[in-house]
Amino acid sequence: xxxxxxxxxxxxxxxxxxxxxxxxxxxxxxxIKVTCGDATQRVKWLGHVGIARYDEKNYQxxxxxxxxxxxxxxxxLPIDMGGLISDVLKDGDTVYxxxxxxxxxxxxxD
Numbered sequence: 597x598x599x600x601x602x603x604x605x606x607x608x609x610x611x612x613x614x615x616x617x618x619x620x621x622x623x624x625x626x627x628i629k630v631t632c633g634d635a636t637q638r639v640k641w642l643g644h645v646g647i648a649r650y651d652e653k654n655y656q657x658x659x660x661x662x663x664x665x666x667x668x669x670x671x672x673l674p675i676d677m678g679g680l681i682s683d684v685l686k687d688g689d690t691v692y693x694x695x696x697x698x699x700x701x702x703x704x705x706d
Contacts, residue, residue, distance in 0.1 A: 662696030
């Protein structure tokens with residue numbers, strides 16, 4: 597029986613890896629890859645994670661940038677920050693985060 601448990605545990609882990617979403621979150625001049633698991637978080641969470649990780653050393657980017665105020669897609673269209681990531685984005689998408697301590701909206705850098 598223990599062999600069956602181990603085998604099913606391995607399959608679950610492999611399945612988790614396959615369903616893990618990765619999105620590019622652009623904050624100011626940095627593009628930050630964020631792994632989202634099954635993408636059941638709210639879009640606003642992406643903004644908070646991107647802002648925190650902007651400070652690569654301490655993950656305290658909110659001290660410099662504040663909180664997310666708007667998240668847009670590649671076309672510059674706003675994304676509902678209360679929506680589920682899996683409902684409003686696709687795996688591999690890029691989003692742009694504007695924040696409260698920035699005088700203007702984040703600009704796309706192609």
